[in-house]
Amino acid sequence: xxxISLHSNLMVVALSVTTFFLLSxxxxxxxxxxxxxxxxxxxxxxxxxxVSCHGAGGNSEIPDFPALxxxxxxxxTTALYQFREGNRKNAVMSPFAANLSNADMNNLAAYFASxxxxxxxxxxxxxxxxxxxxxxxxxxCVQCHGPLLLGQQHIPRVASQQHAYLLAQLKGFKAMTRADxxxxxxxxxxxxxxxxxxxxxxxxxxxxx
Amino acid sequence: MHFRRSVLALSLMSSVLALSHLSAHAQKPGDPPPxxxxxxxxxxxxxxxxxxxxxxTGTEAKDLQIAKLKVPAGFKVEVYAxxxxxxxxxxxxxxxxxxxxxxxxxxxxAIVDNNGKREVKTILRGMSAPNGIAVxxxxxxxAERDRILRFDNIEKNxxxxxxxxxxxxxxxxxxxxxxFWKYLVAGPDGKLYFNIGSPQNxxxxxxxxxxxxxxxxxxxxxxxxxxxxxxxxGMAFHPVTHKLYFTEHGRDWLGDDxxxxxxxxxxxxxxxxxxxFCHQGDIADPVYGKYNTCAQSTPPILKLxxxxxxxxxxxxxxxxxxxEYKNNxxxxxxxxxxxxxxxxxxxxxxxxxxxxxxxxxxxxxxGFLTDEKADPPMWGRPVDVQVIADGSMxxxxxxxxxxxxxxxxKDAKIAKLN
Numbered sequence: 125x126x127x128i129s130l131h132s133n134l135m136v137v138a139l140s141v142t143t144f145f146l147l148s149x150x151x152x153x154x155x156x157x158x159x160x161x162x163x164x165x166x167x168x169x170x171x172x173x174x175v176s177c178h179g180a181g182g183n184s185e186i187p188d189f190p191a192l193x194x195x196x197x198x199x200x201t202t203a204l205y206q207f208r209e210g211n212r213k214n215a216v217m218s219p220f221a222a223n224l225s226n227a228d229m230n231n232l233a234a235y236f237a238s239x240x241x242x243x244x245x246x247x248x249x250x251x252x253x254x255x256x257x258x259x260x261x262x263x264x265c266v267q268c269h270g271p272l273l274l275g276q277q278h279i280p281r282v283a284s285q286q287h288a289y290l291l292a293q294l295k296g297f298k299a300m301t302r303a304d305x306x307x308x309x310x311x312x313x314x315x316x317x318x319x320x321x322x323x324x325x326x327x328x329x330x331x332x333x
Numbered sequence: 334m335h336f337r338r339s340v341l342a343l344s345l346m347s348s349v350l351a352l353s354h355l356s357a358h359a360q361k362p363g364d365p366p367p368x369x370x371x372x373x374x375x376x377x378x379x380x381x382x383x384x385x386x387x388x389x390t391g392t393e394a395k396d397l398q399i400a401k402l403k404v405p406a407g408f409k410v411e412v413y414a415x416x417x418x419x420x421x422x423x424x425x426x427x428x429x430x431x432x433x434x435x436x437x438x439x440x441x442x443a444i445v446d447n448n449g450k451r452e453v454k455t456i457l458r459g460m461s462a463p464n465g466i467a468v469x470x471x472x473x474x475x476a477e478r479d480r481i482l483r484f485d486n487i488e489k490n491x492x493x494x495x496x497x498x499x500x501x502x503x504x505x506x507x508x509x510x511x512x513f514w515k516y517l518v519a520g521p522d523g524k525l526y527f528n529i530g531s532p533q534n535x536x537x538x539x540x541x542x543x544x545x546x547x548x549x550x551x552x553x554x555x556x557x558x559x560x561x562x563x564x565x566x567g568m569a570f571h572p573v574t575h576k577l578y579f580t581e582h583g584r585d586w587l588g589d590d591x592x593x594x595x596x597x598x599x600x601x602x603x604x605x606x607x608x609x610f611c612h613q614g615d616i617a618d619p620v621y622g623k624y625n626t627c628a629q630s631t632p633p634i635l636k637l638x639x640x641x642x643x644x645x646x647x648x649x650x651x652x653x654x655x656x657e658y659k660n661n662x663x664x665x666x667x668x669x670x671x672x673x674x675x676x677x678x679x680x681x682x683x684x685x686x687x688x689x690x691x692x693x694x695x696x697x698x699x700g701f702l703t704d705e706k707a708d709p710p711m712w713g714r715p716v717d718v719q720v721i722a723d724g725s726m727x728x729x730x731x732x733x734x735x736x737x738x739x740x741x742x743k744d745a746k747i748a749k750l751n
Contacts, residue, residue: 198386198388201388201389201390202386202389204390205389205390205418205438206389209438209439209440209458209459210439210458210459211437211439226390226391226416226418227390227393229390230390233390264366264367264370266381267370267380267381267382267383268383268384270381271381276383276708277385277386277708277709278385278386278388279383279386300509304510305384305386305437306384306436306437306510306511306513307368307509307510307511307513308367308368308369308384308510310509310510311367311368311369311509311510311511312367314365314367315364315365315366315367
């Protein structure tokens with residue numbers, strides 16, 4: 125939340141990306157012109173605002189903003205719903221979610237889920253590479269997020285997620301300030317100490333390089 | 334009372350022993366496992382089973398696989414309302430307005446008739462796990478995770494709900510993860526009945542946990558009417574005997590086929606239903622079973638299946654269904670996550686004889702479960718059952734945010750037979 129001013133500046137920079145995106149979207153819609161592609165295409169249209177922070181195609185380049193490319197659709201609708209209804213609160217995100225209908229959310233989710241997550245910029249430390257894999261098993265990350273931490277259904281893909289975002293979420297779950305499903309993540313994070321949270325976030329953010 | 338005290342003493346002892354037992358699989362010395370993993374055996378440590386979650390943004394009626402649903406001959410199932418996020422508990426005002434609640438979606442909804450069109454109206458916002466709802470004398474009671482609130486004269490105030498008045502608070506003993514949501518039902522005595530679940534999968538509960546309580550809606554006074562109930566998220570009073578029937582979720586991680594979830598009936602106030610010592614009436618818990626035998630608790634009247642997650646139950650008191658359905662019980666089985674091959678995801682019919690003995694347990698609404706080995710295995714999950722004024726039956730589905738209506742017509746049955 126302290127990055128609001130940074131966000132506004134980057135928004136200006138990102139406008140050129142958005143313009144490019146808008147054009148390519150219009151072209152692809154014209155070329156495809158298929159009714160059954162409506163979900164993803166409608167999502168792509170609606171996503172023009174999102175990509176200014178979350179990056180082109182949802183490949184965020186800003187540490188505090190999560191990548192959405194290749195995220196599971198249900199994890200995205202869950203997050204959007206929670207921002208709209210107030211389960212999750214964020215000064216930047218909440219106002220954007222406030223005006224989205226359920227159909228908008230489903231379309232946005234279908235679009236971002238269909239995009240490919242590019243190679244992350246984060247490079248894991250040697251310590252994280254050495255300890256991360258065992259820690260992800262020991263602390264039950266892989267039980268729900270999957271062996272490669274790519275997520276499934278409502279359980280988000282965390283592999284190659286933005287490092288700062290991962291850190292903030294894990295700390296939030298541990299502090300029980302981050303909205304959760306029946307407290308499962310808070311429960312999992314409750315036993316992690318600060319150092320372990322750092323190692324896990326460092327390791328997970330650098331996956332798939 | 335003396336008996337209960339000795340049980341509590343034993344529970345304390347057993348929790349100390351349980352901690353030392355669990356430390357064999359613990360992550361760091363002294364670290365408790367996460368709530369969902371608690372009580373997991375060494376063999377199931379590598380399990381990849383995971384909970385399911387509702388699609389909060391819902392599924393539109395046109396996108397549902399409704400043709401897959403099956404009901405007995407003569408019955409018909411259709412969508413009654415969509416766009417009801419995480420539709421779970423249902424209740425009705427005296428005028429028949431349907432109120433729908435949920436566990437995670439924070440809002441409470443009313444489904445009203447707007448010039449012949451059904452409309453989903455948000456009547457309360459920003460609630461904390463408002464799963465329990467009941468109506469007494471025109472007032473709506475909502476059980477949040479830590480308190481019960483009263484909203485006066487709701488039928489007249491659907492568009493502008495008054496502030497809630499606290500009836501009971503302090504009913505979230507842990508303020509942590511695990512079974513914090515409540516089911517609420519109005520008793521024939523005009524009082525409120527609700528559960529407080531076990532804070533974990535298998536643990537020694539304190540006096541405010543793993544129990545069913547009665548609250549006086551006027552004074553807020555609490556009485557514990559049943560103990561040893563791991564978590565009950567479905568209760569109903571028999572229309573003739575006025576006895577309290579309730580579903581109960583069994584513990585996880587004892588295997589795919591045990592223990593069974595339970596259908597219980599309360600015959601004597603204060604009786605214990607076994608948790609954490611005894612499961613399904615005849616299986617001693619591997620840890621806690623040493624401290625109390627199954628003979629010391631009341632067994633279920635029906636084993637509902639292992640990990641089927643039974644939720645809402647209702648007695649059929651309408652006039653639309655054939656006579657044989659009168660006072661039958663219907664149980665929504667939300668479906669398992671803690672089982673390698675999935676089962677449940679249906680509504681079951683239970684027939685009791687004149688003495689309250691179960692004589693039939695059979696499927697009534699099926700078809701949500703499409704592939705027991707797939708992930709997810711289902712496209713919908715029944716939560717609660719409600720009989721409405723015309724005698725038809727509503728079933729809520731939190732996965733899709735949808736309510737279905739099941740109706741009966743003799744003509745439809747004849748047509749089908751021909």
